[in-house]
Amino acid sequence: MHLIIAKYSSDPERKRIEYVLDKWKESLRITKPEGIISIVDGEELEELLEDLYSRTARNNISLYRLEQESVQIERAESEIRLKLSEKRDTVEKLVGFVMAKQKAILKRETKDPLERVYEVITKKGRAEVSVSLLSEGQTVSLRVKITGYGDVVELLKGRLSEEFSYLGGK
Amino acid sequence: MNNMSKEDWQRFDQVVMGPVKTVLSSDLEHLRRTDEIKRTELWNEIEHNQGVFEEEFANRLLEDVRLHSRSKFSFAKLLLAAAAHINNERSPITERFSEKELALVEKYEKFNVFDILSTDEIVDRIFRRGDIYQIVKEFYEGQYSDLDRLLDDPGIERDLRYAFKLYYEKRLDNIKKGVQAYVGKYGPIIMVNQIEQKVWDKIKKSEEERKTIAETLQRKIADVAAKFKSLEGIEKESELFKTKLRDVETEAVAGKPAVSLRSLESEKDRLSNSYLGFEKEIADILEATEKKQRELSASEAALEQAKQEYKQQMQEEKQRIVESELRQIGELKSRLAVEANSLQAEKGSLQLKRQELEDRLHQLTEALEGKPIRLVTKEEARLYEQNFIARFDAKMQAFPLKINSLLESKTYEVRSWNEDSHMKFLEGGALNTPANARSRYIVSERKYGFFGERIRKVIIEAISLNHLREFELYGFDGRRASLSEFLTLMSRFIDNAEIGKYLHVMGIASPTGWDERVLKEIGSTEFAHNYVSRYISICLVDSTTGDVVFNPADNRISKFVEFFRPQFDREKVEKIKGMIKARLFEKDYVVFDDIFKESKEEAALVYKAFHDIENEKGGRLRYIKDVGLVLERKQV
Numbered sequence: 001m002h003l004i005i006a007k008y009s010s011d012p013e014r015k016r017i018e019y020v021l022d023k024w025k026e027s028l029r030i031t032k033p034e035g036i037i038s039i040v041d042g043e044e045l046e047e048l049l050e051d052l053y054s055r056t057a058r059n060n061i062s063l064y065r066l067e068q069e070s071v072q073i074e075r076a077e078s079e080i081r082l083k084l085s086e087k088r089d090t091v092e093k094l095v096g097f098v099m100a101k102q103k104a105i106l107k108r109e110t111k112d113p114l115e116r117v118y119e120v121i122t123k124k125g126r127a128e129v130s131v132s133l134l135s136e137g138q139t140v141s142l143r144v145k146i147t148g149y150g151d152v153v154e155l156l157k158g159r160l161s162e163e164f165s166y167l168g169g170k
Numbered sequence: 171m172n173n174m175s176k177e178d179w180q181r182f183d184q185v186v187m188g189p190v191k192t193v194l195s196s197d198l199e200h201l202r203r204t205d206e207i208k209r210t211e212l213w214n215e216i217e218h219n220q221g222v223f224e225e226e227f228a229n230r231l232l233e234d235v236r237l238h239s240r241s242k243f244s245f246a247k248l249l250l251a252a253a254a255h256i257n258n259e260r261s262p263i264t265e266r267f268s269e270k271e272l273a274l275v276e277k278y279e280k281f282n283v284f285d286i287l288s289t290d291e292i293v294d295r296i297f298r299r300g301d302i303y304q305i306v307k308e309f310y311e312g313q314y315s316d317l318d319r320l321l322d323d324p325g326i327e328r329d330l331r332y333a334f335k336l337y338y339e340k341r342l343d344n345i346k347k348g349v350q351a352y353v354g355k356y357g358p359i360i361m362v363n364q365i366e367q368k369v370w371d372k373i374k375k376s377e378e379e380r381k382t383i384a385e386t387l388q389r390k391i392a393d394v395a396a397k398f399k400s401l402e403g404i405e406k407e408s409e410l411f412k413t414k415l416r417d418v419e420t421e422a423v424a425g426k427p428a429v430s431l432r433s434l435e436s437e438k439d440r441l442s443n444s445y446l447g448f449e450k451e452i453a454d455i456l457e458a459t460e461k462k463q464r465e466l467s468a469s470e471a472a473l474e475q476a477k478q479e480y481k482q483q484m485q486e487e488k489q490r491i492v493e494s495e496l497r498q499i500g501e502l503k504s505r506l507a508v509e510a511n512s513l514q515a516e517k518g519s520l521q522l523k524r525q526e527l528e529d530r531l532h533q534l535t536e537a538l539e540g541k542p543i544r545l546v547t548k549e550e551a552r553l554y555e556q557n558f559i560a561r562f563d564a565k566m567q568a569f570p571l572k573i574n575s576l577l578e579s580k581t582y583e584v585r586s587w588n589e590d591s592h593m594k595f596l597e598g599g600a601l602n603t604p605a606n607a608r609s610r611y612i613v614s615e616r617k618y619g620f621f622g623e624r625i626r627k628v629i630i631e632a633i634s635l636n637h638l639r640e641f642e643l644y645g646f647d648g649r650r651a652s653l654s655e656f657l658t659l660m661s662r663f664i665d666n667a668e669i670g671k672y673l674h675v676m677g678i679a680s681p682t683g684w685d686e687r688v689l690k691e692i693g694s695t696e697f698a699h700n701y702v703s704r705y706i707s708i709c710l711v712d713s714t715t716g717d718v719v720f721n722p723a724d725n726r727i728s729k730f731v732e733f734f735r736p737q738f739d740r741e742k743v744e745k746i747k748g749m750i751k752a753r754l755f756e757k758d759y760v761v762f763d764d765i766f767k768e769s770k771e772e773a774a775l776v777y778k779a780f781h782d783i784e785n786e787k788g789g790r791l792r793y794i795k796d797v798g799l800v801l802e803r804k805q806v
Contacts (some may be wrong), residue, residue, distance in 0.1 A: 012260070100210040103261060105214065105263050108221075109221060120262075121261065
């Protein structure tokens with residue numbers, strides 16, 4: 001049995017979390033505990049329980065033992081590599097356009113070698129897309145790395161591959 | 171530090187700041203409608219350029235330019251995020267800002283209409299209670315007027331704070347200026363900080379009530395004004411009718427009445443009814459006005475109570491708001507009162523006109539039914555007038571005069587009259603004809619004892635009242651002064667005296683005497699209440715008989731009556747009467763001129779003797795052309 005605590009900062013975010021929990025409700029037997037839930041870190045509980053029992057019916061109180069758990073979930077990663085025989089400036093602009101079309105938001109960038117890191121939110125979730133550019137003579141080689149949790153990575157890979165193929169990438 | 175070349179500046183201004191400018195030159199609504207991809211591109215460009223800015227330009231710029239530019243970047247991004255936020259787009263850019271920052275920019279962008287409105291336009295649109303009014307109300311109720319306080323929130327990024335001030339301060343100033351101008355012109359708008367909805371509702375209700383009342387009455391008055399156009403026709407008909415009555419009177423005096431009283435009666439009724447119709451219209455509005463006045467008084471009382479509560483609770487803002495509304499109610503009430511007064515005056519004048527028709531026909535009917543008409547020639551009337559005024563003047567010059575003003579329970583001692591304190595007025599001016607002369611003495615006091623403007627305290631005035639027109643047309647008059655004439659005369663003086671708050675004492679003399687209705691009226695207790703204010707005191711003089719009548723309840727006039735009372739030498743009058751009676755015994759008639767020449771007495775005394783005999787039913791006076799006044803022995 002596990003306890004999951006998910007914080008949220010807005011109503012839409014709460015809804016998205018609830019949607020996920022709802023989706024897994026059946027298969028993972030997820031329930032929402034009723035009542036006041038508190039995590040007690042101290043070990044000696046007797047006095048606290050006595051106090052609680054004196055204020056409310058004993059069967060209203062449930063007690064569990066809890067320990068922090070970190071489940072290591074690997075971020076999925078996928079890559080697209082291609083070469084474009086265009087001017088570097090042109091390629092930069094094209095990349096910008098393609099990413100904007102995916103509503104990817106520029107998070108940070110570095111020069112030499114040029115790397116732009118975008119954040120994208122899709123229906124399948126959130127992912128990070130890093131685009132690196134390297135000039136090689138008359139061509140520009142492009143490396144697009146997608147990282148995220150779950151299906152979003154493959155979804156984005158498909159979309160971006162398609163977009164870049166229109167640019168004549170190989 | 172500042173080692174930027176011209177090219178650098180150009181690149182900075184046009185390229186680096188380019189997308190920022192694009193965003194900032196637009197408004198939130200426009201951004202919201204811009205395609206999401208286009209906005210994403212703009213965001214990414216701004217993000218990219220911000221990197222360029224920090225790397226290449228930031229440390230080469232002066233501190234304030236740097237701050238200014240950073241705040242522009244932040245603000246442009248906030249606008250883009252707000253657009254996504256409003257559109258409910260699932261974009262990471264909305265996560266870059268706090269809910270507070272987003273809400274604030276969305277709110278202030280809503281006020282952007284003020285950027286393009288002039289102060290006058292804002293005032294006007296607040297006044298018309300339109301969209302702007304709602305926004306301004308929201309602006310104050312949501313406490314958006316205090317930007318500094320709002321930006322004190324640590325949840326707002328520093329660059330954004332700077333930007334907010336930069337972009338919204340001017341807008342706020344515009345709003346505040348507009349509101350201030352509005353307040354200067356119309357009184358406080360009702361939304362100051364922390365105003366409770368409850369108070370607001372109360373005021374709003376009262377405002378609406380006021381508006382409806384003002385509009386309704388305006389409309390009613392306009393309606394009536396339109397109807398009153400037909401009054402002119404009635405007035406003309408009345409004039410014609412009066413002329414007709416006069417003709418009949420003349421015929422009656424000449425002893426050959428030949429007219430159907432019934433037709434006159436019905437014509438009078440018709441005209442009377444027309445006047446009554448108008449009076450009714452006015453009475454209706456008056457009633458409506460009074461009702462509204464009462465309604466206003468009720469709201470006033472409720473607000474007054476609220477005001478007292480706020481006063482006790484030291485809630486000054488609320489108290490002030492309520493006071494402002496109370497002031498507006500007060501203004502409307504006094505406007506209604508002015509309206510009501512003028513309506514009342516109009517109604518009064520219609521009543522008088524109607525009354526006059528009644529009076530005239532009443533006297534004529536009596537005359538035709540055989541009641542003696544006292545006939546007064548114009549020479550006689552002129553004589554009475556001169557005597558009356560001269561006697562009054564003589565008494566007023568008998569210094570020292572003690573003039574008592576019961577209004578102030580004070581006695582003024584007068585030792586002389588200067589030019590300004592004595593006035594004479596004349597109307598008409600034909601030879602040997604009365605001129606409705608008036609002689610007026612004014613007792614005044616300097617405001618500060620020995621200096622300052624003169625304040626009127628008492629006015630004593632002798633007034634001669636004649637039917638000038640009749641004297642001019644026929645040379646004689648037999649119609650007694652009527653109630654309507656008396657009241658018309660009164661209404662001319664009452665207002666002035668009330669405004670000036672001085673006592674106006676009047677002695678009014680009529681050579682034809684006074685209609686019983688006037689005499690009855692002035693003697694009645696209601697008279698003092700109905701017609702005469704506490705600033706007016708009157709006595710009526712019959713120039714021919716010497717009778718003086720006044721209201722017994724008016725204890726002020728008794729002190730002045732002697733100034734107006736005609737005096738006749740009783741013995742001489744009796745002697746003349748003896749002469750007339752002797753002549754009448756010989757002949758069937760006595761001619762005035764004969765007795766006047768024979769007795770060698772003053773004309774006034776001779777007239778008095780003639781009228782006395784008529785009053786004692788010893789004969790009947792007639793006016794015969796080219797012969798003049800003649801007393802005929804009564805036919806038995």
